[in-house]
Amino acid sequence: MEEFGHACMIRGDGGRTLRRILDQICNKWTLLIVATLDQRTLRFTDLHQQVPGISQRMLTLTLRNLERDGLVDRTVHAEVPPRVEYELTPTGRSLLGPALALAGWAIEHVPHIEASRAAYEKRSNGVG
Amino acid sequence: MEEFGHACMIRGDGGRTLRRILDQICNKWTLLIVATLDQRTLRFTDLHQQVPGISQRMLTLTLRNLERDGLVDRTVHAEVPPRVEYELTPTGRSLLGPALALAGWAIEHVPHIEASRAAYEKRSNGVG
DNA sequence: CAGTATCCTTCGGGATACTG
DNA sequence: CAGTATCCCGAAGGATACTG
Numbered sequence: 001m002e003e004f005g006h007a008c009m010i011r012g013d014g015g016r017t018l019r020r021i022l023d024q025i026c027n028k029w030t031l032l033i034v035a036t037l038d039q040r041t042l043r044f045t046d047l048h049q050q051v052p053g054i055s056q057r058m059l060t061l062t063l064r065n066l067e068r069d070g071l072v073d074r075t076v077h078a079e080v081p082p083r084v085e086y087e088l089t090p091t092g093r094s095l096l097g098p099a100l101a102l103a104g105w106a107i108e109h110v111p112h113i114e115a116s117r118a119a120y121e122k123r124s125n126g127v128g
Numbered sequence: 129m130e131e132f133g134h135a136c137m138i139r140g141d142g143g144r145t146l147r148r149i150l151d152q153i154c155n156k157w158t159l160l161i162v163a164t165l166d167q168r169t170l171r172f173t174d175l176h177q178q179v180p181g182i183s184q185r186m187l188t189l190t191l192r193n194l195e196r197d198g199l200v201d202r203t204v205h206a207e208v209p210p211r212v213e214y215e216l217t218p219t220g221r222s223l224l225g226p227a228l229a230l231a232g233w234a235i236e237h238v239p240h241i242e243a244s245r246a247a248y249e250k251r252s253n254g255v256g
Numbered sequence: 257c258a259g260t261a262t263c264c265t266t267c268g269g270g271a272t273a274c275t276g
Numbered sequence: 277c278a279g280t281a282t283c284c285c286g287a288a289g290g291a292t293a294c295t296g
Contacts, residue, residue, distance in 0.1 A: 019160065022231065028151050043257080055289070091237060102153075184270095
């Protein structure tokens with residue numbers, strides 16, 4: 001019965017609230033940034049390096065959302081040149097487990113998914 | 129050290145491949161549909177009911193992607209009226225664990241996140 | 257260094273209408 | 277019932293330029 005619990009919760013309010021939250025923590029960049037901040041404090045530029053595909057704009061926006069949601073702490077050091085450091089809050093760190101689990105699943109199943117996708121394409125082309 | 133493993137994998141290829149997959153399984157509807165298909169076979173209309181916010185279009189598209197990725201089986205029964213049933217494949221079911229874990233985390237932390245967000249807004253308004 | 261501001265294009269996704 | 281096709285708008289997000 002315990003496995004049923006979460007599924008029920010998910011549909012608890014029709015999924016509205018959950019969908020909003022999920023939509024925000026589960027977007028393209030958030031999980032990668034959280035994972036990258038795994039047990040390290042990083043500066044803006046460091047993060048920009050570590051998550052290669054991300055643009056300055058999206059890095060800023062995603063970090064702001066994480067800060068706003070209490071998942072990341074932003075520390076500005078009053079120096080010149082400026083030094084801003086980002087680190088996970090306890091809540092942010094608590095996301096690491098589920099986030100890495102999902103990422104792990106994705107990594108583990110990439111081959112199967114790509115194969116399935118290739119087969120599907122082939123079928124579609126053959127039929128179409 | 130085992131906790132480091134996934135984080136390393138995540139940045140394995142710069143996150144390109146992972147990001148693609150993650151982006152697809154981790155979008156607004158996919159996790160909810162997978163969770164809704166948890167141990168039941170459902171028809172198109174059933175799913176449309178169970179995931180209230182979703183449009184016909186997005187339900188179709190999301191289901192097609194899931195089918196294409198080998199996470200969902202689509203069975204067409206040659207009847208009139210038509211009867212199409214969707215169920216998770218073994219791979220699809222293997223996603224349930226991580227998906228529900230993430231959903232569970234979200235549900236658990238909604239209060240904290242909303243509070244943090246409210247405080248942040250207040251601060252911004254006060255400063256701005 | 258760590259952003260902000262602006263422009264511009266693409267795409268997600270809702271509404272609606274039609275079909276086998 | 278279970279879709280497909282079309283229209284259309286707003287949001288996502290990259291590129292670029294500017295700033296404290």
